[in-house]
Amino acid sequence: MGITSNLTLLTVLSVFAALFSVIYQAYLASNDLKSLTKILQNLKVLEHEFKVDKPRVAIGYGSCSDLYVKAVDFLNFTNRIEDLLSQESFNVDDISSEDDFLQSFAYYFQRGAAAERFTANRDLFRNLVRLAKKSQTAEPRWALGGNAPVIGSRLAAEGAEVVLGAKMSSKLKSHLRPDVRLTGSLIDDDDIHLILEYKTDDEWGTLKSPRANRYILHNDHHNPLISSLEEFEQALPGFDPHLFVVSGLQMMDNYLYEKGVREARIEKVRNQLRTQSSETLIHFEMASFVELELIQLLLKDVMPYSDSIGMNEQELDNLRQVLESGKISLVADCNPRVALSLDQARAVFRMLNEDYFKHRSSDPKRRMISRIHLHTLAYQAILVVKNNRWKNTKNAAAKASLTAHRHVCASTIVNPDAAYRLLDDSFATSTREGADRIPFSDTDPVSCWDETFTFTGEPPVEVQICVAPVLICKIAKQTAGAGDNISGAGLILQI
Numbered sequence: 001m002g003i004t005s006n007l008t009l010l011t012v013l014s015v016f017a018a019l020f021s022v023i024y025q026a027y028l029a030s031n032d033l034k035s036l037t038k039i040l041q042n043l044k045v046l047e048h049e050f051k052v053d054k055p056r057v058a059i060g061y062g063s064c065s066d067l068y069v070k071a072v073d074f075l076n077f078t079n080r081i082e083d084l085l086s087q088e089s090f091n092v093d094d095i096s097s098e099d100d101f102l103q104s105f106a107y108y109f110q111r112g113a114a115a116e117r118f119t120a121n122r123d124l125f126r127n128l129v130r131l132a133k134k135s136q137t138a139e140p141r142w143a144l145g146g147n148a149p150v151i152g153s154r155l156a157a158e159g160a161e162v163v164l165g166a167k168m169s170s171k172l173k174s175h176l177r178p179d180v181r182l183t184g185s186l187i188d189d190d191d192i193h194l195i196l197e198y199k200t201d202d203e204w205g206t207l208k209s210p211r212a213n214r215y216i217l218h219n220d221h222h223n224p225l226i227s228s229l230e231e232f233e234q235a236l237p238g239f240d241p242h243l244f245v246v247s248g249l250q251m252m253d254n255y256l257y258e259k260g261v262r263e264a265r266i267e268k269v270r271n272q273l274r275t276q277s278s279e280t281l282i283h284f285e286m287a288s289f290v291e292l293e294l295i296q297l298l299l300k301d302v303m304p305y306s307d308s309i310g311m312n313e314q315e316l317d318n319l320r321q322v323l324e325s326g327k328i329s330l331v332a333d334c335n336p337r338v339a340l341s342l343d344q345a346r347a348v349f350r351m352l353n354e355d356y357f358k359h360r361s362s363d364p365k366r367r368m369i370s371r372i373h374l375h376t377l378a379y380q381a382i383l384v385v386k387n388n389r390w391k392n393t394k395n396a397a398a399k400a401s402l403t404a405h406r407h408v409c410a411s412t413i414v415n416p417d418a419a420y421r422l423l424d425d426s427f428a429t430s431t432r433e434g435a436d437r438i439p440f441s442d443t444d445p446v447s448c449w450d451e452t453f454t455f456t457g458e459p460p461v462e463v464q465i466c467v468a469p470v471l472i473c474k475i476a477k478q479t480a481g482a483g484d485n486i487s488g489a490g491l492i493l494q495i
Contacts, residue, residue: 036416036471038442043468044414046398046446052159055495059152059245060165060232061269062223064191065172066145066480067132071196071215074131074138075105077205085207092330093254093290095119095217101128105196105215109204112211112334113314114479116288118218118254125219128194143481144175145193146223147247147285150481154403154488156180163239165232167222183235184228191220191251195480211334211377212408212476216288223251226265233272243281243495246273246302247484250287253294262294266301273305274365281389281495282367285487286311286319290330295322303352304359308371308390310487313341316374320344323351335377338467339428339435345372345383346430349463350453357455371494375400375486378422379467382490386450386462389495394446396493397468401446403489404470410477419471427467438467445469 075081084090084099085106092107094100095117101124108115119125132140144150148166156162156177167184168176176182196215201208222228226249246269252262273282284306289295299322303309311319317332324347333340352369360366370385373396380400384390405414426439429449438447448466455461 032420033416035442036419036421039421039445039469040402040414040416040419040471042443042445043398043402043471046395047402049395050392050493052492055160055242055492056163056239057152057155057160057243057245057491057495058163058165058232058236058239058241059148059155059247061148061226061228061246062191062248062251063144063146063149063166063168063172064193064218064220064223065169066143066193066195067129068141068143068195068197068478068480069132069135069138071105071109071138071198072202072204074135074196075102075204081106082205085205093117096121096124098124101217106204106207108213108215108331109198109209110207111331112200112209112213113331114213114215114288114312116216116218116250116253117290118220118224118251120219120254120256122219125194125217128217129192132194144172145195145481147287147484148245149176149180150484151245151247151285151488152180153177154485155492158489158492160243160492163232163235163241165228165235167228167231181235183232185231187222191218191222193218193220197476197479199476212473212479213334214480216480218251220251220255223248224255224257225261226252226269229265229268229272240277241280243283243491244273244276245283245285245491246306247285247287249294249298249302250289253289253291263297266297270301270305273302281308282306283308283310283371283487283491285309285484286315288314289318290328292322292326292328295319295328299323303369304356304363304366307367307369308373308491309348309369310373310375310483310490312483313374313376316341316344316348320347323348335422337427337431338379338381338423339431341374341376341381342429342465342467343431345374345381346453348372349383350455353453353461354455357458373400373487373490375404375483375490377470377472379469380404380486380490381465381467383463383465384494386464391495392493393464393466394448396490397446397466399493400486400490401468401470404482404486405473407482407485408476408479409473414471416471418474420474421469422472423467423469429465440469
């Protein structure tokens, strides 16, 4: 009888505990939803606080036709692939065969890192595109691609007058916003980018992705030569842009050039930047670079003539590594802490501007890096030199955050039910001991503060740093193009 009573009591307690757990989880979910709703409301207030006064923006270079597929449905995992991945080492960036491609994809997939890679094997690329187009399970779809058209389209959608330096086919041009003025001539065949998208916790064989992201493979022939540059140049006189955006230069990565060709093309980009009015702000959009020689060329010929740089966490870590040690960083933490990212941004800001102060007397066309925009999964961070022409930093961070959600969810509406927040309830401003800690507030979700940088022989440089939480899309519909849309959205409120 005693045993029966004890079992009955245990059953009642178990049922009560299960019921309490359900109620408590519902309580937490309700609180989370209230918090996300409040954050959303206050981000929207910041987003719409200032009116956009139709700024003029010139943006290059290039375009492509994007072919999207679901990665794990497109790439059938087999025992042969498992054998490939069991090899002790392999080159993840020199893609000349199908095995190279699969190993490279696996490397970035399991780390949740964005990657954009070139293959010189045209037959391999054409075969992959052919298979992707006819896949019954990978849900292939086409879209207008290329950093410049995507950033330009976002800026135009937000109220800018845009001149685009790109060549494309008449078919691809039909997908371009009619209010974006194309300066390049029409071509017969567009460069194609094969975009393998995957979601958080997607499984490919024994591998699992820690976050949603994409792997891009291309075999471009127009973009690596910046073939639209000269026609773009002819269209600029009289336009007098408020902002000049440089993008798409990662297409020059690992391309097989004849001797001196790449250097000559980048020199023409440099000359185009040097001839811009001092009243025109210049933004350089970073991307996934793996070739040290190319980054060094950009550090010599492009970044010294830019006011602003935009990048994700992988690109920031890569740039910092190159500046500090002269080495490439293949992959970084896919969800870095705010403190670490800000330290990396400070290091990049300091090193690039030390170079500016060192050489500005001998080259007065050089520009100080006065703005850095870092976009990550969990937050947006913008560093801006104070008393500069960049404005509305707090608002820009808010707009960039909302644009991230809208793009990845493929929706114009930000639904709190479809979102979650990764940014902690407080974050340190630096990894150094004794650094300030910023509490997060639902009612004032974008945190901003001032800092001072000192450079030898120069007056102190005052900067403002703003960090905004991203309302992360629970079910990612698209990640390719997110950075371009985010950068465009951030820029429109700051020019």
